[in-house]
Amino acid sequence: MKAFKILSLIVALGMFFYACEKIEAPYKIGGGESERGSSGDTTKNVLIEDYTGHGCVNCPVAADFAHDLQGVYGERVVIIGVHAGYWATPGTFGPGFDTDFRSQTGNTWDTYFGVSNVGNPNGLVDRADDEGNYIVTPTNWGSQVDERLANDFLAKITIENDFNAGTKNLNTNIKTEFQINLTDDYSIIVCVTQDSIIAPQKDNRVGGDGVIEDYDHMHVLRGSMNGDWGENVTNGEDPVSGKTYEKNYSIKFEDDWVADDCWVVAFVYNEANKTLIQVDEEKVTK
Amino acid sequence: MNRVFLLIVFVFFAGISTQAQFSELLKKSEVHGSFEFDGAYYMPDNELGITDSLINGRNFAFNGFGNITYTLGNFSAGLRYEAYLPPLAGFDPRMEGQGFPYIWATYATEKFSFTVGNFYEQFGNGLTLRTYEEWTLGYDNSLNGARITYEPVKGLLMKGVYGVQRFFWSKYTKNSRGIVKGFDAELDFNQVFTGMQDAKIKLILGGSFVSKYQADQDPIYKLPRNVSNAAGRVTLGMGKFILTSEYAYKINDPSAINKLIYKEGQGLIVSLSYSTKGFGFFGMFKRYDNMSYRSDRGETANALDINFLPPNTETHTYMLTSMYPYATQPNGEIGFQFQINYKVPKKSKLGGKYGMGIAVNYSQVNDIVRNAVEVPGTDETAIEEPGTLGWSSPFFEFSDQVFWQDFNIEIDKKFSKKFKGTLTYMYQTYDIDILEGHEEGLPHVYSNIGVLELTYKFTSKKALRGEFQGLWTKQDKGDWAALLLEYTISPHWFFTVSDQWNYGNPVKDNRLHYYNGSFGYTRKTTRISITYGRQREGIVCVGGVCRAVPASSGFYVTISSSF
Incomplete structure (x- = not known):
């Protein structure tokens, strides 16, 4: 009888502690295609910086994660593909891998945040600082984006582009309108990204030599229009609610930058901790 | 946690009314401790590619700890101070800081023991749960919560644990990481059943169930919030032979480590040893398939492992x-x-x-x-x-x-x-x-x-x-x-x-x-x-x-x- 009681106790305790959820397919419930809109959004948007490289076999999966998040949240998610570190080195991963997707700005950011040092793929979500650690593994981008989107809408960014196809010169006008009075210092970084660059990419999901010859590289960071860390938005004064702060920048496109596939991405961040309060993007050509 | 510890100490000593009682108490008390300080002074070394700019002014690094344990009869309590100012080269930079990450109190009787605060525990070989500290790795996945053990009869030991794991210096906040609960029972047949006490065959059976809860905040994938891991084990001794085995089964546990796949996990270890004077034999087989089990599915560094996979x-x-x-x-x-x-x-x-x-x-x-x-x-x-x-x-x-x-x-x-x-x-x-x-x-x-x-x-x-x-x-x-x-x-x-x-x-x-x-x-x-x-x-x-x-x-x- 005693043995029976003890056995019952074990089973009861086991049942109490044993909890589980078996998930049935389909496991994926969101994602897919989404239209990217224009700037001037009046919602809090989130930036995913996908630190990647064409030689990184796990990076296409991360790119899919980011793309899926854009599919879920539409234009509230903005992506920059930062090619930096060893896996982005040209001429290292076999024939065809000679394109240099790296940029000076991307390299500076990568060094500062230490992303490729930790390993690719990895990324930053709104450059949100978790006790000194900015790096977020791709499988956590979803929950991080979800969390960041819940933050207050603090600034509206409007981007107007004027591209001269003859001179390949892009003039951009940026208007930042704060929604409340703020006291910290805020800077704005304005950069150019490019979609649809067809070039080889390593991918461990494909057979053979693990190379996709005609991979579609999206959101590739080309460079910054106002330096690696941008410029103070308000020229030193405390941001005032309702006041519009205007900036003008220009950049000359390199020969291989296809204007019709390019976007201007602008984001405002707190200089103290580098964390974004808003991001938006606008196509270079209509 | 510091407040909890102080409260325990206060309540404990509040009952001591006279100096004589206090003196008696001190006589029965035991205090033990251990300390270690590892310091380094880093110098530039051109041949190794270590320059002043790489050191960046951080020439000094320091890892140190101090452990204090107090025992009085059935009661014991302890704490560990740690400092990484900054951590030695090669240790996770998130370790930088100092404080008391490990504080605990235990009351143990012949059949029961109750622990609150931080504790280390292992079920079987660790396939479902093992929390431990390894100084040389800078690794500590201790649980912070409560543990109860119960031994109703000699040879039958049951354990229950409930808590959250240590993650560097990060305090637990809602959804910051998972919650772990587990139960383990081990039955030593030769102790429990009087008829087997002198038997040549020695038999121990054990089983454990562990479950972790972590909120699903992913907008793309449907993630299981409760993931369980269960194992059964046996130790069989026959003369000079000892056979041990443990099999664990974990349900779908998509994570950063397995790249969000929904496969079940399985782990099996079998070992056989034979020992006689002048000769010993040991053989082992193992198979692990998707057995990473952590209290944060997004963690990829050396942290928050709930289980341990013996090599x-x-x-x-x-x-x-x-x-x-x-x-x-x-x-x-x-x-x-x-x-x-x-x-x-x-x-x-x-x-x-x-x-x-x-x-x-x-x-x-x-x-x-x-x-x-x-x-x-x-x-x-x-x-x-x-x-x-x-x-x-x-x-x-x-x-x-x-x-x-x-x-x-x-x-x-x-x-x-x-x-x-x-x-x-x-x-x-x-x-x-x-x-x-x-x-x-x-x-x-x-x-x-x-x-x-x-x-x-x-x-x-x-x-x-x-x-x-x-x-x-x-x-x-x-x-x-x-x-x-x-x-x-x-x-x-x-x-x-x-x-x-x-x-x-x-x-x-x-x-x-x-x-x-x-x-x-x-x-x-x-x-x-x-x-x-x-x-x-x-x-x-x-x-x-x-x-x-x-x-x-x-x-x-x-x-x-x-x-």
């Missing part, structure tokens, strides 16, 4: 035999190990006056076979694709990909009362790409390693020990030679000089010496050692859990004590 590889300690250590691959590995120990009898032809010990060990670990599975909603199949079952794998099949092979033979012999030696030969295959996480298509490292260790005792207190080592390989950094000389004056002093020379490095400029000189003084339980020299870049592993160690140069001080 089947021998741990080597010489400078060159430990150059390529094995790192457990939780996503999948299958392997085995055999070891034979034989003592050649004294006064035999081989054994001579003192006998001779021979140990032969072989271990191998391969990848598991992985077949493509259906991608839901499509006609395609894929391996390790997020949002799929990941792969299918025949249970006992070995893939062609060898992660690790280690054949080694060790002969130890005492030549006279003053002179003894150990000769070791080792052949190793090492998948540097997988085991060090390079994924660069680097070739396997095949190495032959030889070590001769000799010790000569001048007097009963003075001895000189020498290690002469060589590692020969055509891959990675090429050939190495190493020498160590250690002079000991027991019980207080030791003086050591050593050098590891990468004389076969394919790059001529990298044929460097990694020299070290150190001395130490020990008095009772206190030990201090000072080292000057170079640390080579490498990997340090304990139990298959590893951390990378960068090259460094400078002074290193270690002080430890206990009471």
Whole structure:
């Protein structure tokens, strides 16, 4: 009888502690295609910086994660593909891998945040600082984006582009309108990204030599229009609610930058901790 | 937590009303402690590529801890102070800080014990739960919560745990990481059943259930919030044979480690040992398939592991035999190990006056076979694709990909009362790409390693020990030679000089010496050692859990004590 009681106790305790959820397919419930809109959004948007490289076999999966998040949240998610570190080195991963997707700005950011040092793929979500650690593994981008989107809408960014196809010169006008009075210092970084660059990419999901010859590289960071860390938005004064702060920048496109596939991405961040309060993007050509 | 601890202490002492009672209490109390301080002063070293700008003003680094345990009858409590200011090179930078991360109190009677605060626990071999601290790795996955153990009859032990795990210095906040709960029971038949007390067959059965809860905040994937891991184990002793085995089954647990696949996890370890005078045999088989189990599904660094996957590889300690250590691959590995120990009898032809010990060990670990599975909603199949079952794998099949092979033979012999030696030969295959996480298509490292260790005792207190080592390989950094000389004056002093020379490095400029000189003084339980020299870049592993160690140069001080 005693043995029976003890056995019952074990089973009861086991049942109490044993909890589980078996998930049935389909496991994926969101994602897919989404239209990217224009700037001037009046919602809090989130930036995913996908630190990647064409030689990184796990990076296409991360790119899919980011793309899926854009599919879920539409234009509230903005992506920059930062090619930096060893896996982005040209001429290292076999024939065809000679394109240099790296940029000076991307390299500076990568060094500062230490992303490729930790390993690719990895990324930053709104450059949100978790006790000194900015790096977020791709499988956590979803929950991080979800969390960041819940933050207050603090600034509206409007981007107007004027591209001269003859001179390949892009003039951009940026208007930042704060929604409340703020006291910290805020800077704005304005950069150019490019979609649809067809070039080889390593991918461990494909057979053979693990190379996709005609991979579609999206959101590739080309460079910054106002330096690696941008410029103070308000020229030193405390941001005032309702006041519009205007900036003008220009950049000359390199020969291989296809204007019709390019976007201007602008984001405002707190200089103290580098964390974004808003991001938006606008196509270079209509 | 500090407040909880102070409250416990206050309540405890509030009941003591008189000085006499207090004095009596003090007499019955016991306090024990241990301390360790590891400091480094890093210096630029052009040959190692360490410049002032790389050091960036952080020449000093310091890891230290102090453990205090107080016991009074059935009650015990303790705390551990830790400081990483900043952490030594190669430790996770998130460790930087100081404080009391480990505070606990326990009340234990003959049948029950209750613990609140931080605690370490292990169920069986650890396949479902093992929390522990490993100072050399900077690893601590202790649980912070409550634990109860109950032993209703001698030989039947039940344990229940509930809590959250330590994550560097981060305080637990809602949804910051998962909550762990677990239950374990172990039944020793020979103790519980009187009829079996003198039986030749010894039987112990055990089982454990662990579950973790973590909120699902992912907008793309449907993630399980409660993930359980259950295991059953047996230990069977028959005369000189002991057979132990444990099998664990984990339900779908998509995570950053397995790239969000929904496959179940399985782990099996079986070991058989035989021991008699002068002869011992040990054999082990293991298979892990998708068995990473953490309280944060997004964590990829050495943190928040709930379970532990025991390795089947021998741990080597010489400078060159430990150059390529094995790192457990939780996503999948299958392997085995055999070891034979034989003592050649004294006064035999081989054994001579003192006998001779021979140990032969072989271990191998391969990848598991992985077949493509259906991608839901499509006609395609894929391996390790997020949002799929990941792969299918025949249970006992070995893939062609060898992660690790280690054949080694060790002969130890005492030549006279003053002179003894150990000769070791080792052949190793090492998948540097997988085991060090390079994924660069680097070739396997095949190495032959030889070590001769000799010790000569001048007097009963003075001895000189020498290690002469060589590692020969055509891959990675090429050939190495190493020498160590250690002079000991027991019980207080030791003086050591050593050098590891990468004389076969394919790059001529990298044929460097990694020299070290150190001395130490020990008095009772206190030990201090000072080292000057170079640390080579490498990997340090304990139990298959590893951390990378960068090259460094400078002074290193270690002080430890206990009471």
